Amino acid sequence: MLTSASFRLDGSTALVTGAGGGIGAEIAVGLAEAGADVGCLDRPSTHLDDTAARIHAMGRGAVALSADVTSPDSLAAAVATVESELGLLSSAVNCAGIHSNAPAEEMELGTWQALIDVNLTGVFLSCQAEGRAMLRNGGGRIVNVGSISGTLVNRGINQIHYNASKAGILQLSRSLAIEWVDRGIRVNVLSPGYVRTGMARGVQTARTLDDFLDDIPMRRMATPSELVGPAVFLLSDAASYCTGSELLVDGGITRW
Numbered sequence: 001m002l003t004s005a006s007f008r009l010d011g012s013t014a015l016v017t018g019a020g021g022g023i024g025a026e027i028a029v030g031l032a033e034a035g036a037d038v039g040c041l042d043r044p045s046t047h048l049d050d051t052a053a054r055i056h057a058m059g060r061g062a063v064a065l066s067a068d069v070t071s072p073d074s075l076a077a078a079v080a081t082v083e084s085e086l087g088l089l090s091s092a093v094n095c096a097g098i099h100s101n102a103p104a105e106e107m108e109l110g111t112w113q114a115l116i117d118v119n120l121t122g123v124f125l126s127c128q129a130e131g132r133a134m135l136r137n138g139g140g141r142i143v144n145v146g147s148i149s150g151t152l153v154n155r156g157i158n159q160i161h162y163n164a165s166k167a168g169i170l171q172l173s174r175s176l177a178i179e180w181v182d183r184g185i186r187v188n189v190l191s192p193g194y195v196r197t198g199m200a201r202g203v204q205t206a207r208t209l210d211d212f213l214d215d216i217p218m219r220r221m222a223t224p225s226e227l228v229g230p231a232v233f234l235l236s237d238a239a240s241y242c243t244g245s246e247l248l249v250d251g252g253i254t255r256w
């Protein structure tokens, strides 16, 4: 029977990458509001401590983890710290990501590689570290943050590496979902449309904000907090039959 408890995360221990700002910070706090204790992972010099403090203020457990998602050792150490300080890992949201843009014919190999390292290899390595713990623990739930850019080509933004990384997250997640389907781990993708964060503000484009709003049926960008409910849902028992799926949270943009 479906109850409101099915939509909560009470008793779970979660890890959120990219939790030092933007969407990841809001999701980390949102998981705590839904009842989880949360390991908050990001690079140094972000607002990780603020995220952890917001979670502590609501009486939930939190640990700030300074780590890089391109480093398997750093991820393994982060998972170990979460498990020793908060409890056995059962949920994860992989939100860390970077953005840059340049015309394809001018893009330096280093620019391509640096983005793929974080956005695609970093998601694989995060899933691997989390999955190893979840397999030991008898199961878990993983949400990888993709993008509408995994499906469409953003009008007026030359970002071939970003689009390829986000398309890669979709098939990576479907593959993992099926590899782990008999071992209790669900893997899904949460794909935002345009969200008002530092990343969106940093995009280099000749288009105006109004041009972008014209692409969106809802005529506005999302706030980071509008990604929280969908993330909680995918991690919760209410989504018990969802694996290998993509939840688009995009104001309708992929339907135009």
Ligand SMILES: NC(=O)c1ccc[n+]([C@@H]2O[C@H](COP(=O)([O-])OP(=O)(O)OC[C@H]3O[C@@H](n4cnc5c(N)ncnc54)[C@H](O)[C@@H]3O)[C@@H](O)[C@H]2O)c1
Residues within 6 Å of the ligand: 017, 018, 019, 020, 021, 022, 023, 024, 041, 042, 043, 046, 067, 068, 069, 070, 095, 096, 097, 098, 118, 122, 145, 146, 147, 148, 191, 192, 193, 194, 195, 196, 197, 198, 199, 200
């Ligand atoms: N903002 C948007 O419009 C939008 C749209 C679709 C998808 N997304 C995706 O949502 C996710 C979050 O983006 P955001 O808009 O909140 O951006 P953001 O820049 O505010 O947050 C990204 C976070 O990832 C962290 N990060 C980057 N590289 C890292 C690394 N190597 N190791 C650990 N942490 C690292 C950053 O420090 C930062 O705190 C990204 O995956 C992004 O691609 C964003």
